[in-house]
Amino acid sequence: MRNRRVVIVGAGFGGLQAAQSLANSGADVLLIDRNNYHTFVPLLYQVATGQIEPEYIAYPIRTILRRFSFNYRRQHQKPPVQFLMTEVEQIDFSGQIVKTGSGAINYDFLVLATGSRTQFWGVTGAEEYAFSMRTLEEAVALRNHIFACFEQAIQESDDIKRQQLLTFTIVGGGATGVEMAGAVVEMVRGCLRRDYPTLDFREVRIILVQSGDRLLVELPKKLGNYTYKKLHRLGVEIYLQTRVSEVTSGFVHLENEEIIPSATVIWTAGLEANLPGISEELPVASKSKIVVHPTLQVLEHPNVYAIGDLAYVEKNGKSLSGVAPEALQQGVAVARNIQKQIQGKSPKPFSYFNKGRLAIIGCYSGVGKIGAFAFTGFLAWLMWLGVHLVYLPGYRSRLLVLLTWLHTYLFSDRHVRLILSAKSRNVQNSQADLHYLQESRRVESL
Amino acid sequence: MRNRRVVIVGAGFGGLQAAQSLANSGADVLLIDRNNYHTFVPLLYQVATGQIEPEYIAYPIRTILRRFSFNYRRQHQKPPVQFLMTEVEQIDFSGQIVKTGSGAINYDFLVLATGSRTQFWGVTGAEEYAFSMRTLEEAVALRNHIFACFEQAIQESDDIKRQQLLTFTIVGGGATGVEMAGAVVEMVRGCLRRDYPTLDFREVRIILVQSGDRLLVELPKKLGNYTYKKLHRLGVEIYLQTRVSEVTSGFVHLENEEIIPSATVIWTAGLEANLPGISEELPVASKSKIVVHPTLQVLEHPNVYAIGDLAYVEKNGKSLSGVAPEALQQGVAVARNIQKQIQGKSPKPFSYFNKGRLAIIGCYSGVGKIGAFAFTGFLAWLMWLGVHLVYLPGYRSRLLVLLTWLHTYLFSDRHVRLILSAKSRNVQNSQADLHYLQESRRVESL
Incomplete structure (x- = not known):
């Protein structure tokens, strides 16, 4: 029997944890993010106020994945978690396909972990x-x-x-x-x-x-x-x-x-869920969060999970508050549930343990x-x-x-007080220049 | 008698060294740069290859100036070297005025240290x-x-x-x-x-x-x-x-x-001199470098100096090669020559000591x-x-x-492998937004 493919969208706390927890499960795991780095969001305010270097809280995803696969690689040729830097454009739940800027990807299980974005509540300007x-x-x-x-x-x-x-x-x-x-x-x-x-x-x-x-x-x-x-x-x-x-x-x-x-x-x-091109298909709760079963499965799609800021999860009748430990624990839980499903067992409800x-x-x-x-x-x-x-x-x-x-x-000093000039930004069109190379991209090889 | 004002344009190796050497001279020193940081150019290639954080080789100019003025400030109220982040638009040598994006600035002595830029030799594309x-x-x-x-x-x-x-x-x-x-x-x-x-x-x-x-x-x-x-x-x-x-x-x-x-x-x-809006007024040598007297004074303007990559200086009949020690030594030399001129003495010729x-x-x-x-x-x-x-x-x-x-x-690892995405660059228009505030700028207060 071929390995099941688990696609995880988003390499924040939840997505990365899910990838780690699945790394030694035998499944083919593909992690997708639009950036090649994981952002440690809780310290962003220290970057904004010049206290720490942006690079300190942005960790290359491939380096993190290397760690997961250290033991695994001794026995297998292919690394257990692969990474694809691309943008998710649309998800076809019935066909089990994630459509990305780099082509279409089939999945057996899908973990949505695209987090949240700023909510402006419609305030003008x-x-x-x-x-x-x-x-x-x-x-x-x-x-x-x-x-x-x-x-x-x-x-x-x-x-x-x-x-x-x-x-x-x-x-x-x-x-x-x-x-x-x-x-x-x-x-x-x-x-x-x-x-x-x-x-x-x-x-x-x-x-x-x-x-x-x-x-x-x-x-x-x-x-x-x-x-x-x-x-x-x-x-x-x-x-x-x-x-x-x-x-x-x-x-x-x-x-x-x-x-x-x-x-x-x-x-x-305020924050609202950052839905990757699926807003009209799935039922959402407050702040556009996706409604999920207690198992974190998306309604009507038992092989699709939503975690972290993207999912509407309650504890004691109140919505979870969107902190990192919630996403981390959910990452572990979905990995466990997916493994159960692969083994033909039923997934278990998630329960958040609040450490404080x-x-x-x-x-x-x-x-x-x-x-x-x-x-x-x-x-x-x-x-x-x-x-x-x-x-x-x-x-x-x-x-x-x-x-x-x-x-x-x-x-009481801080060193990262650089004002990177606005002018030179047009220098940075390098990635755009590369797009001429992208016509015939196929990702099936992944 | 009022203090003489020395304006230094460019906070590279030469300009910064000139400012430091003049810090305790009693002159009013104003350092101008378009950035608020000094770039340690020799390590740029390590930034480009993801070896070191950009912030490590970019040092806030005001922090450097603080160090110069540590002893000075005990006796005086005003710091000896002031800094202005702005762009030089034009220089009026006869009127002794530097025209900047933040207004016009008078000078008694001017040090031009704007360095060099890439020369593409007219190669198409x-x-x-x-x-x-x-x-x-x-x-x-x-x-x-x-x-x-x-x-x-x-x-x-x-x-x-x-x-x-x-x-x-x-x-x-x-x-x-x-x-x-x-x-x-x-x-x-x-x-x-x-x-x-x-x-x-x-x-x-x-x-x-x-x-x-x-x-x-x-x-x-x-x-x-x-x-x-x-x-x-x-x-x-x-x-x-x-x-x-x-x-x-x-x-x-x-x-x-x-x-x-x-x-x-x-x-x-290749590199060529990076002339700050004065290209047509001063005689230039190869690579657009400004021709200077052996004292580093610009021809016909005895109170204007040019140093570093901007100046055409020879040693043993050959042009200097554009490395940092040349600019640093020239920075010391112009500071000494300006002090001589203030004291009514003649400036002395510069001689480069090549350490290797x-x-x-x-x-x-x-x-x-x-x-x-x-x-x-x-x-x-x-x-x-x-x-x-x-x-x-x-x-x-x-x-x-x-x-x-x-x-x-x-x-054999390196950590700064972030690809900062092209998209979010339009987020960074903050500085442009501020320009509405800049109409009635006056810099005389400096």
């Missing part, structure tokens, strides 16, 4: 003028923009315009918004003050806009209150129960009619909840850094990030 | 289809392209197209061409072979095209011969006394009528010449790495590059 921070490129673009604002502010003699350049508005008071606000404070208090000795840093405004009545709504109320007080003391202006009605070039408009001149608007106010939640505020503060135990301050901060260090893929990245953090916190 | 490697963005674009070629090659079932994707042609047999050829060999032999276990690496062709009759024409003949043999043994196909007549999309055409299908053409075959030359081949080989002593092999390789490590700005970069090299050579 938000997609156009606000920065989001879901991909490495977006984080680098935001970094370029932030440091360019300071370079321009120091040249600006008009008080109002300078104030606008030095105003950073973060929309969304969840974990990402809070950590971003704290990181901007750290950045301003640390290196920037020394880089721009002639700039009056009292002009810098950091604004956090939250629609709910407190920060970090997914954590207990007292942690949200602690976070509010901490950020307030750090100088962040926090607007609770406030929504953004419009973003224009250089301004953020609030629903209370206030208009804040702000050259930088960072949108962290941590959120970092910055400036040596964080909040956390493990079981019924909620804690705040330095310990939570340190635990957050420690946990993220451990989960980073690759010991090299781990070492380099550790060194960078030590440096940052010992000298 | 070269500028459009060949990669050059003079800026950080160009090196990153080349890295993206090289790794994209491998990702596409593994998907390509057409033998001829796959061969084309796996052919890397380097034009120019000087130090940059040689080190690039060696680095591509190292890359292919190291990580790529493990990343693409199903690819037949005998299909990879690395071609080096040199117009002269040997490699490394600026070094003694025997070193060029050694380099030839070494690269030949590493599998590089070397064409001597061969010129490129045309570059088209995916092909390089040689003057001997041969047409090589090659998805990657890297142009290292080193060139790296790769795979543990290099060549070098110190005084009359020429040497080859492992010692030259190690010395090259050591010297470049010492000259890297900032101890952090030094440590990280050292760690990276140790890792690379111990495990």
